[in-house]
Amino acid sequence: MEGSTVAGSQDGQIASPRRAPSQQRSRERVERMLAAASALIAEQGSDAMRMGEVAERAGVSIGSLYQFFPDKRAIIWALAERYTAESQACIAAALAQVSDAEGLRRAFSELVDIYYGLFLASPVMRDIWSGTQADKALRELELADSRANAEFLTAVLKRLRPAADPAALETTALLIWQMGEATMRLAISVGRQEGDDLVAAYKRMALRELLDH
Amino acid sequence: MEGSTVAGSQDGQIASPRRAPSQQRSRERVERMLAAASALIAEQGSDAMRMGEVAERAGVSIGSLYQFFPDKRAIIWALAERYTAESQACIAAALAQVSDAEGLRRAFSELVDIYYGLFLASPVMRDIWSGTQADKALRELELADSRANAEFLTAVLKRLRPAADPAALETTALLIWQMGEATMRLAISVGRQEGDDLVAAYKRMALRELLDH
DNA sequence: TGAAAACATGAGTGATCCTCACATTTGCAA
DNA sequence: TTGCAAATGTGAGGATCACTCATGTTTTCA
Numbered sequence: 001m002e003g004s005t006v007a008g009s010q011d012g013q014i015a016s017p018r019r020a021p022s023q024q025r026s027r028e029r030v031e032r033m034l035a036a037a038s039a040l041i042a043e044q045g046s047d048a049m050r051m052g053e054v055a056e057r058a059g060v061s062i063g064s065l066y067q068f069f070p071d072k073r074a075i076i077w078a079l080a081e082r083y084t085a086e087s088q089a090c091i092a093a094a095l096a097q098v099s100d101a102e103g104l105r106r107a108f109s110e111l112v113d114i115y116y117g118l119f120l121a122s123p124v125m126r127d128i129w130s131g132t133q134a135d136k137a138l139r140e141l142e143l144a145d146s147r148a149n150a151e152f153l154t155a156v157l158k159r160l161r162p163a164a165d166p167a168a169l170e171t172t173a174l175l176i177w178q179m180g181e182a183t184m185r186l187a188i189s190v191g192r193q194e195g196d197d198l199v200a201a202y203k204r205m206a207l208r209e210l211l212d213h
Numbered sequence: 214m215e216g217s218t219v220a221g222s223q224d225g226q227i228a229s230p231r232r233a234p235s236q237q238r239s240r241e242r243v244e245r246m247l248a249a250a251s252a253l254i255a256e257q258g259s260d261a262m263r264m265g266e267v268a269e270r271a272g273v274s275i276g277s278l279y280q281f282f283p284d285k286r287a288i289i290w291a292l293a294e295r296y297t298a299e300s301q302a303c304i305a306a307a308l309a310q311v312s313d314a315e316g317l318r319r320a321f322s323e324l325v326d327i328y329y330g331l332f333l334a335s336p337v338m339r340d341i342w343s344g345t346q347a348d349k350a351l352r353e354l355e356l357a358d359s360r361a362n363a364e365f366l367t368a369v370l371k372r373l374r375p376a377a378d379p380a381a382l383e384t385t386a387l388l389i390w391q392m393g394e395a396t397m398r399l400a401i402s403v404g405r406q407e408g409d410d411l412v413a414a415y416k417r418m419a420l421r422e423l424l425d426h
Numbered sequence: 427t428g429a430a431a432a433c434a435t436g437a438g439t440g441a442t443c444c445t446c447a448c449a450t451t452t453g454c455a456a
Numbered sequence: 457t458t459g460c461a462a463a464t465g466t467g468a469g470g471a472t473c474a475c476t477c478a479t480g481t482t483t484t485c486a
Contacts, residue, residue: 019463023452026464051443061466066444130352134260134343143402171410175396175418182395183388189356197384205388205422232432236483239433264474274435279475 018070030068032058037075042123046076073135080128080138084145087118095152101211104156108210112180112203119184126188129181146181150174157210176206231283243281245271250288255336259289286348293341293351297358300331308365314424317369321423325393325416332397339401342394359394363387370423389419 021027036057040049051072055062069075091111098107119126129142153173158166183202187195234240249270253262264285268275282288304324311320332339342355366386371379396415400408 021464023463025452029464050441062444063446063466064464067464070444072443139343139402143399146399167410168414171407171414174399175411175414178395178399179392182391186356186359186388186391189352194384197380198388201381201384201388202392205418208421209418234433236432238483242433263472275475276435276477277433280433283475285474 019067021068026068029058029060029064033060033065033068033075034078038079038124041076041079041127045127073137076128076135077137077141079124080141083122083125083128084141084148087115088145088148090114091149092152095156098156099159101160104160104210105207108207109203112199112206115180116184116187116199119188130185142181146174146177150177153177153210172209176209180206232280234281239281242271242273242277246273246278246281246288247291251292251337254289254292254340258340286350289341290350290354292337293354296335296338296341297354297361300328301358301361303327304362305365308369311369312372314373317373317423318420321420322416325412325419328393329397329400329412332401343398355394359387359390363390366390366423385422389422393419 021030033054036054037049040053040057049072051065052062054075055065058065065075069078094107094111094114098104128138150170150173153176154166154170157164157169157173161169180202183198187198190198234243246267249267250262253266253270262285264278265275267288268278271278278288282291307320307324307327311317341351363383363386366389367379367383370377370382370386374382393415396411400411403411
């Protein structure tokens with residue numbers, strides 16, 4: 001299989017950048033590396049992305065690349081991390097104000113649309129989250145991201161249903177969130193028409209669960 | 214990532230075995246190769262599985278391995294295919310007799326338990342379906358498997374709700390099935406305790422959707 | 427029985443990730 | 457300003473795989 005794995009250890013740990021860029025020059029170069037990686041992933045997928053090509057397109061040497069990213073996974077991880085930070089902020093904002101059932105219905109529906117749109121529009125993130133399962137560190141990042149997002153949902157549910165068992169609400173929220181991501185992935189691989197139907201069906205099911213008890 | 218791609222084409226096609234084993238001797242050897250691959254995947258994951266190691270453990274040369282499996286994905290694919298054939302038969306059997314709501318409740322509940330048990334018990338299949346997303350051919354096999362399984366569910370739903378829109382029933386069935394697989398994956402990566410809760414919550418949600426309304 | 431087809435072998439090829447010894451630039455204290 | 461240490465930059469080369477191929481062995485069957 002095309003040698004797309006890091007020679008080193010199998011354990012899921014992502015080593016921190018070998019060295020954090022402290023000077024202006026290197027910070028700009030690291031940005032260029034990330035941009036190059038992002039472009040290549042969008043064009044060919046992360047698996048086909050070659051480290052040498054990333055370096056070349058970023059206009060740096062292969063050695064410089066490895067100065068800041070200990071291995072190939074690390075540069076993909078860095079992109080994924082940025083994405084999760086952005087999307088979490090957006091999700092938190094959408095759910096923060098919700099205080100009643102009707103508000104939840106509107107906010108959640110909008111959220112799903114936004115997320116689906118993001119998935120459709122961003123080949124990079126689609127690729128990264130698709131490949132996610134194969135890489136332990138990325139899988140853990142995704143799980144952490146899901147938990148964080150589900151947390152916002154849990155908070156809303158606790159506000160709306162103070163009498164309910166908190167642990168059960170957490171389980172529900174996590175499940176609904178994860179199912180949403182699974183639905184997006186499925187929706188993308190079956191094509192637009194059927195995908196839209198699936199997302200709509202998910203939205204209906206999830207809302208039913210979230211709203212009427 | 215550790216070399217998880219075939220050197221050849223990126224396209225998801227899995228070439229058929231270069232040569233089908235026609236003699237008794239080679240048929241046994243192919244079995245040994247599959248067994249060796251299965252054991253190695255269980256021990257280290259498919260990504261860390263080395264073709265040379267598979268050959269060695271099967272007691273054949275690397276050349277013989279490539280005589281029957283055109284590339285690394287093909288041997289993984291062969292294992293996955295066996296699994297899907299088995300599980301589809303089991304699922305079809307469980308759902309074939311269902312003729313009323315109560316029967317569906319029992320059959321579906323049992324089915325989820327069986328599937329969950331299979332997932333928990335089989336590190337090989339867990340690994341293969343985990344890595345699935347990264348490989349186009351496997352992703353397609355998984356989707357085909359989901360569709361086939363959802364089909365059985367659709368058939369039951371059409372029987373129970375003849376008035377409903379058939380297309381909507383298909384969408385529902387596919388979504389519920391896919392969500393189930395997503396739930397299993399999630400359940401496994403969060404650990405037994407929380408995993409059981411998640412599966413139970415899924416079961417409840419899915420049944421609600423399948424039964425009332 | 428003999429030739430063709432099937433099967434078996436493993437050293438070698440090429441692609442790719444990553445390292446490392448050495449060169450250059452920057453920050454900053456004297 | 458000067459000089460030194462830390463930060464940064466470089467790319468040829470090492471190591472590891474997936475996979476090939478020329479050649480040898482066994483089985484089938486007319």
